[in-house]
Amino acid sequence: MKIYDWPTGPYPARVRIALAEKNLQSDVEFVPINLWKGEHKRSGFLAKNYSGTLPVLELDNGVVLAECTAITVYLDALAGDPMLTGRTPLEKGVIQMMTKRAEIEMLDAISVYFHHATPGLGPDVELYQNQEWGLRQRDKALRGMHYFDAVLRKQPFIAGEAFSMADIAVIGGFIFAAIVELPIPQECVALSTWFERMQERPSVRKQLAIVPPKH
Amino acid sequence: MKIYDWPTGPYPARVRIALAEKNLQSDVEFVPINLWKGEHKRSGFLAKNYSGTLPVLELDNGVVLAECTAITVYLDALAGDPMLTGRTPLEKGVIQMMTKRAEIEMLDAISVYFHHATPGLGPDVELYQNQEWGLRQRDKALRGMHYFDAVLRKQPFIAGEAFSMADIAVIGGFIFAAIVELPIPQECVALSTWFERMQERPSVRKQLAIVPPKH
Numbered sequence: 001m002k003i004y005d006w007p008t009g010p011y012p013a014r015v016r017i018a019l020a021e022k023n024l025q026s027d028v029e030f031v032p033i034n035l036w037k038g039e040h041k042r043s044g045f046l047a048k049n050y051s052g053t054l055p056v057l058e059l060d061n062g063v064v065l066a067e068c069t070a071i072t073v074y075l076d077a078l079a080g081d082p083m084l085t086g087r088t089p090l091e092k093g094v095i096q097m098m099t100k101r102a103e104i105e106m107l108d109a110i111s112v113y114f115h116h117a118t119p120g121l122g123p124d125v126e127l128y129q130n131q132e133w134g135l136r137q138r139d140k141a142l143r144g145m146h147y148f149d150a151v152l153r154k155q156p157f158i159a160g161e162a163f164s165m166a167d168i169a170v171i172g173g174f175i176f177a178a179i180v181e182l183p184i185p186q187e188c189v190a191l192s193t194w195f196e197r198m199q200e201r202p203s204v205r206k207q208l209a210i211v212p213p214k215h
Numbered sequence: 216m217k218i219y220d221w222p223t224g225p226y227p228a229r230v231r232i233a234l235a236e237k238n239l240q241s242d243v244e245f246v247p248i249n250l251w252k253g254e255h256k257r258s259g260f261l262a263k264n265y266s267g268t269l270p271v272l273e274l275d276n277g278v279v280l281a282e283c284t285a286i287t288v289y290l291d292a293l294a295g296d297p298m299l300t301g302r303t304p305l306e307k308g309v310i311q312m313m314t315k316r317a318e319i320e321m322l323d324a325i326s327v328y329f330h331h332a333t334p335g336l337g338p339d340v341e342l343y344q345n346q347e348w349g350l351r352q353r354d355k356a357l358r359g360m361h362y363f364d365a366v367l368r369k370q371p372f373i374a375g376e377a378f379s380m381a382d383i384a385v386i387g388g389f390i391f392a393a394i395v396e397l398p399i400p401q402e403c404v405a406l407s408t409w410f411e412r413m414q415e416r417p418s419v420r421k422q423l424a425i426v427p428p429k430h
Contacts, residue, residue: 050362051319065308067315074308093280093289100282104266133348147265 003028004048005055006035010107010176012055013207014068015075017168020203021082022075038125068172069099072165084165091159095166098151098159102169105144110176113138118180138182141173149188156194163201171198175208218243219263220270221250225322225391227270228422229283230290232383235418236297237290253340283387284314287380299380306374310381313366313374317384320359325391327352333395353397356388364403371409378416386413390423 003019005012007030019025033039033054041052049056049066057065057074065071076085086092117134120126148170151158158166174195177184184192198204218234220227222245234240248254248269256267264271264281272280272289280286291300301307332349335341363385366373373381389410392399399407413419 051316059305063305063309065312067312070308070311070315073311074304077304077307089289089292090274090278092292093285094278096285096288097280097282100285101266128351130345130348130351133345136343136345 001028001060002031002058003055004031004033004045004058006033007210008179009035009054010111010172010179011053011068013175014168014172015055015057015071017171017203017207018072018075018084018165020206021084021163021168021201022078022080024075024078036121036125038121041125068169069096069165072168076165082163084163084168086159086164095159095164098164098166099169102148102158102166102173105147106141106173107169107176109137109141109144110173110180110182113141113182114176114180138180141177141182142185144173145184145188145191149185149191152190152194158194167198171195171204171207216243216275217246217273218270219246219248219260219273221248223394223425224250224269225326225387225394226268226283228390229383229387230270230272230286232386232418232422233287233290233299233380235421236299236378236383236416237293237295239290239293251336251340253336256340283384284311284380287383291380297378299378299383301374301379310374310379313379313381314384317363317373317381317388320362321356321388322384322391324352324356324359325388325395325397328356328397329391329395356392356397357400359388360399360403360406364400364406367405367409373409382413386410386419386422 003012003015005015007016016025019028033045035054039045040054046052048058048064051066053066055068055071057071059065065074073085076083084095086095113134114120115126115134116129117131117138120129148158155161157163158170174184184195199208218227218230220230222231231240234243248260250269254260255269261267263273263279266281268281270281270283270286272286274280280289288300291298299310301310328349329335330341330349331344332346332353335344363373370376372378373385389399399410414423
């Protein structure tokens with residue numbers, strides 16, 4: 001199978017970490033789509049993913065899967081431990097909820113900030129910006145960090161007692177926060193401690209070793 | 216179990232349709248949270264769902280699930296046909312992808328339009344509006360309708376050959392489009408025909424019979 005992505009992208013990181021956790025990297029050919037040149041907004045790529053986002057998984061039979069959660073659910077159902085999307089109905093539900101919350105309250109909010117209230121991918125790619133909206137989303141992400149800090153004061157992982165897709169989504173948030181130079185608030189001690197613990201996982205350490213270049 | 220929702224809400228409709236498909240309605244006590252009074256933004260409710268959205272499922276042991284996809288995944292894993300979230304890894308992945316796409320490209324876009332570029336839930340609830348952003352999201356939703364129309368020219372359901380959670384998400388989009396009086400473009404014949412076919416399902420017909428009141 002192929003993964004269309006850009007190695008330093010925060011969303012691609014989610015699927016790369018999931019692949020490493022499932023030990024599936026060697027089954028994948030990575031095809032670079034240059035975000036900084038806007039290749040993800042061109043018609044050839046849009047035919048694969050209408051929403052124009054990375055990453056995209058393409059199976060050998062040509063079937064295409066977009067969206068990090070969808071790709072992770074697929075990979076997780078293919079085989080093996082660790083299970084990233086849960087085993088019981090309740091685990092599955094809670095992990096889906098916390099993953100979505102990580103997107104809404106942190107990762108996606110930082111993405112909107114990046115694309116709308118910073119130079120983002122540059123004037124050739126960012127054809128419309130709404131700075132006020134971007135700044136509000138930055139503030140939302142900061143509130144979100146405090147929320148996840150409160151979650152992690154009560155439990156070791158974002159969705160409870162085990163590492164899951166929801167942790168990976170928040171790690172994506174940390175990666176994007178570093179790119180936009182949005183510091184994690186100092187008082188979010190549980191969140192910072194959790195992030196240090198996450199870096200003990202080879203899958204995460206390997207991804208974080210890729211320094212996010214601006215170009 | 217309890218569902219906190221508001222009967223005419225487009226997102227609550229998604230879970231109500233899923234419950235009806237799974238024949239689980241009689242297991243549920245519905246607790247009204249009045250959107251028009253902003254009850255979903257008050258601290259009591261925010262303690263249940265940080266994101267302040269409806270619906271929310273509360274189990275008898277007090278565990279709380281928010282987010283339509285998460286709730287549907289949970290209900291679907293509990294028992295019985297029809298399976299709304301897929302059986303094979305690929306079915307699961309495709310349904311997750313198309314559900315997310317229905318949100319991004321139609322349902323969530325209409326929601327942003329409603330809350331930002333119309334009076335929305337009224338001045339006591341809509342404390343911040345960004346009209347320009349709202350109008351862009353309206354246009355995005357209209358493009359999304361054309362996208363789903365193209366999808367339905369090639370296959371009978373949003374995620375392929377079977378009814379799924381992704382169809383329910385687009386139905387949520389139709390419900391919200393009716394509330395904001397955003398007509399489905401006439402040229403989207405496959406989309407309109409699909410929606411007529413969806414109304415043959417008792418779960419959908421019952422939900423659509425609830426006329427959306429403004430208050």
